[in-house]
Amino acid sequence: MFFQWLKQYVPRSLYARAALILVVPVVALQLLVTIVFIKRDLEDLTTQMTATIQREIALLRQQARGARSPEEYLSRLTPYLAPLTMQARFLPPDAPPPQTALSLNEFSGRVVREKLQRELEGFVAVQFPEDRAFLLYFDTEVGTLELALDRRRLTAAAPHQLIVTMVFFGFLMTVISFVYMRNQLRPIKKLADAAQAFGRGRHLSYSPRGATEVRVAGSAFVDMRARIERQIEQRTLMLSGVSHDLRTPLTRLKLGLAMIDEDEAEPMLRDVEEMQALLDAFLDFSRGASTGEPEPVDPQQLAIAVVEAWQRQGKDVMLGELSGAGTVLLRPQAMRRALENLVSNAVRYGTRARVSVALTEKSLRLRVEDDGPGIPASQRGDAVRPFARLDPARNQDLGSGVGLGLAIVTDIARAHGGTLRLGQSEALGGLSADIVIGR
Numbered sequence: 001m002f003f004q005w006l007k008q009y010v011p012r013s014l015y016a017r018a019a020l021i022l023v024v025p026v027v028a029l030q031l032l033v034t035i036v037f038i039k040r041d042l043e044d045l046t047t048q049m050t051a052t053i054q055r056e057i058a059l060l061r062q063q064a065r066g067a068r069s070p071e072e073y074l075s076r077l078t079p080y081l082a083p084l085t086m087q088a089r090f091l092p093p094d095a096p097p098p099q100t101a102l103s104l105n106e107f108s109g110r111v112v113r114e115k116l117q118r119e120l121e122g123f124v125a126v127q128f129p130e131d132r133a134f135l136l137y138f139d140t141e142v143g144t145l146e147l148a149l150d151r152r153r154l155t156a157a158a159p160h161q162l163i164v165t166m167v168f169f170g171f172l173m174t175v176i177s178f179v180y181m182r183n184q185l186r187p188i189k190k191l192a193d194a195a196q197a198f199g200r201g202r203h204l205s206y207s208p209r210g211a212t213e214v215r216v217a218g219s220a221f222v223d224m225r226a227r228i229e230r231q232i233e234q235r236t237l238m239l240s241g242v243s244h245d246l247r248t249p250l251t252r253l254k255l256g257l258a259m260i261d262e263d264e265a266e267p268m269l270r271d272v273e274e275m276q277a278l279l280d281a282f283l284d285f286s287r288g289a290s291t292g293e294p295e296p297v298d299p300q301q302l303a304i305a306v307v308e309a310w311q312r313q314g315k316d317v318m319l320g321e322l323s324g325a326g327t328v329l330l331r332p333q334a335m336r337r338a339l340e341n342l343v344s345n346a347v348r349y350g351t352r353a354r355v356s357v358a359l360t361e362k363s364l365r366l367r368v369e370d371d372g373p374g375i376p377a378s379q380r381g382d383a384v385r386p387f388a389r390l391d392p393a394r395n396q397d398l399g400s401g402v403g404l405g406l407a408i409v410t411d412i413a414r415a416h417g418g419t420l421r422l423g424q425s426e427a428l429g430g431l432s433a434d435i436v437i438g439r
């Protein structure tokens with residue numbers, strides 16, 4: 001409960017957390033030391049010093065015992081006042097009784113007053129009129145005596161010095177530690193950036209640095225990235241090699257079939273053509289999602305270009321809502337291919353298609369909707385798999401696809417660090433396919 005509540009106030013970035021980890025103990029320590037210092041040392045010290053003054057007053061009183069007038073009282077005290085660095089005088093009998101005056105921040109003054117009030121016989125008041133002076137009033141047999149002495153005989157000189165020094169050095173140390181800490185954190189940040197960029201299909205140059213553990217994670221990442229890149233390359237090479245090498249014998253086969261009797265050759269020719277179409281799709285797939293380098297692309301322009309191309313072919317493809325202007329880092333060819341694939345599905349399985357773009361601070365969404373039968377939620381997972389064609393009864397006469405279209409789109413979306421989401425179009429009733437990419 002408490003930690004859940006606390007969590008929302010804890011900063012998210014590593015730097016801020018590190019700063020917090022550095023600052024909190026230092027501040028806590030300083031608070032603790034300050035409190036203990038004031039409470040114990042300062043209070044004890046003041047109490048002890050006050051006790052000394054009390055003993056001196058006891059001595060003075062003893063000397064003046066039996067005096068019958070203020071003048072006599074003072075004359076008896078005189079030999080002692082100079083060595084004790086005190087001055088004394090009697091208040092006139094008609095003077096108003098003096099009041100204790102303490103400013104708010106007077107911590108040790110309060111301790112002095114409390115101790116004297118408790119223990120000094122005839123105590124009237126204490127005053128700290130200026131920086132260095134201390135006035136004590138107490139009753140004697142012959143009137144109220146005012147005793148003036150140096151304040152530093154009672155309280156520690158400049159006790160806040162320690163606290164100021166501590167805060168200053170605490171701050172200085174924290175700043176220095178943070179500078180060092182930041183150097184330790186930078187490699188982690190670099191690694192995070194490189195990993196994020198790779199997830200979005202970009203290759204940032206990165207070399208492991210920093211503490212051992214970070215280095216280990218860094219080189220593991222570099223190895224992993226190299227392996228994945230190698231695998232993608234191999235897949236592409238293999239698929240395109242196979243498709244390419246199969247083309248030549250297929251062409252020969254087609255030529256051979258052309259010489260045979262037409263009726264017999266006809267079904268075989270169709271098979272060969274289908275195989276050729278398959279190979280084309282293969283090649284397309286193998287070219288992969290990562291062709292070309294990412295560059296700033298205006299997604300609205302991209303959508304407009306795709307829609308216009310389809311309209312020129314006489315298809316009912318229109319532009320939907322375009323919201324948010326700006327550019328996004330995309331591989332333009334690949335992204336265009338993804339959109340083409342979605343629109344080609346839309347006009348194959350439906351009759352009308354609509355393309356819309358929503359660009360926000362955080363993400364880009366390209367949506368293609370149609371008025372076809374859609375894909376039931378339970379089959380959406382299958383539909384995006386390579387070579388998956390759904391329930392042939394649904395789209396018998398629509399020409400047979402290879403089943404790679406949505407797989408290619410998914411691939412391209414992933415290579416941009418995004419996903420393909422299938423749903424049902426509210427406006428047109430058919431499939432709604434979203435390519436969603438984080439920025």
Ligand SMILES: Nc1ncnc2c1ncn2[C@@H]1O[C@H](COP(=O)(O)OP(=O)(O)OP(=O)(O)O)[C@@H](O)[C@H]1O
Nearest residue numbers: 345346349374383389390401402403404405406431
């Ligand atoms: N807009 C859509 N409306 C209804 N069903 C769709 C739609 N798009 C795809 N499907 C279904 O999902 C299956 C897979 O689509 P995908 O694009 O991957 O392959 P394809 O269109 O059959 O072949 P290809 O695109 O490779 O020529 C399709 O066979 C079809 O059944």
Ligand SMILES: [Mg+2]
Nearest residue numbers: 345401405406
């Ligand atoms: Mg398709």
